[in-house]
Amino acid sequence: MKSSIGDSEEYMTVGEVAEKTGTTVRTLQFYDRKGLLCPSAQSKGGRRLYTYKDMVRLHQILSLKSLGFSLNEIKNHLSSLDTPDEVAAVLSKQAADLRQKIQRLSEAAEEIDALKAEVIQMQSVDFKKYADIIVNLQMKNEYYWLIKHFDNKMMDHIRKRFTKESGEVFIRGFNKVCDQILELAANHVSPESEDAQRLAKAFWNMIVEFTDGDMSMLPQLMEIGKFEGAKDGWKQKQAAVNAYIEPALDVYFTKQGYDPFQEE
Structure with missing residues (x-):
């Protein structure tokens, strides 16, 4: 003093x-x-x-x-506040910190609204699924809404199979493959082409990675595009991906002499 x-x-x-x-x-x-x-x-x-x-x-x-x-x-x-520049620097730092907090709060509010919408659509109270939805919202996973449609076996498998980090890696990889599929479709590349077969293999490998080889999950995965409550943009994108990758997979499976839909 x-x-x-x-x-x-x-x-x-x-x-x-x-x-x-x-x-x-x-x-x-x-x-x-x-x-x-x-x-x-x-x-x-x-x-x-x-x-x-x-x-x-x-x-x-x-x-x-x-x-x-x-x-x-x-x-x-x-810090010291002895000059106009020092005062301005402090105020700039405070403003930047406040903007970051506003951004975090805005994202949190969006997550809460999205979770509320999912809660309303779910048929019963399921806090495990609520927690899964929150994690996927924080991961910026555009497929978070699928969680409410998966049964307990599928959700238990996902919880054991993926951590938050490995889940983010998988989602990025899957989105990349889907974008490449859409690019081939837009360029009217034949599903039998070398590039299409390369993507068919990559797509199928991601399915196997997701299921950890458990083909009993295939029927539920095949229903994804039919789930109610999906956003129109997502449904259109998924339909476009499926329309191209399905014939490409047929060619791929034929060449491999393998039909996963006939296996237990």
Whole structure:
């Protein structure tokens, strides 16, 4: 704290600062004890006094606290406010942090709305599936809505087969293959072509990877495009993928001498 000064309208008591900033005297005293915000001066009568610069620093502390920073982290974020550039830098950092938090909150709100829609469509309360939907929403998995259609056997298999990380890798790979299939279809490449057969093999390998070789899951997977509640854009994309990959798979299976739909 600085040396004693005479009372001046440029200085404020702890009560005045608390009133102006909407905080409490107890909070300001706590920040003082923690070394976060010590009064800049002391009157001749021993009263601890704050300046408007202290109020700016208090605003910085409260903003960082609202973002979830601990008091120790706030100490490390506090910087000097002696020049316009320093003040501007601090405000820019606070604005950036707030925008990030707004983005996170916006994404969380979208996830909640999406989950609510799924909950309404499900026929019964199933918190395991709710949790699965939340995880897939956080993964940005556009197929999250399929979860409500899968039976318990399928969901237990998925939970055991994939972690969040491996699930994200699988989804990226599957989307990439589907996009390549659509590109061949758009260019009217024959399903019997070398490129089409390469993608047929890749597509089938992903099915095998997903099921871990359990062909009893195929009937349920084949129903995916028929599920109610799917977005029109997704259904159109899936229909286009299926329309091209099915004949390509027929050629692939014939060449392999293999028919997975006849196996148990």
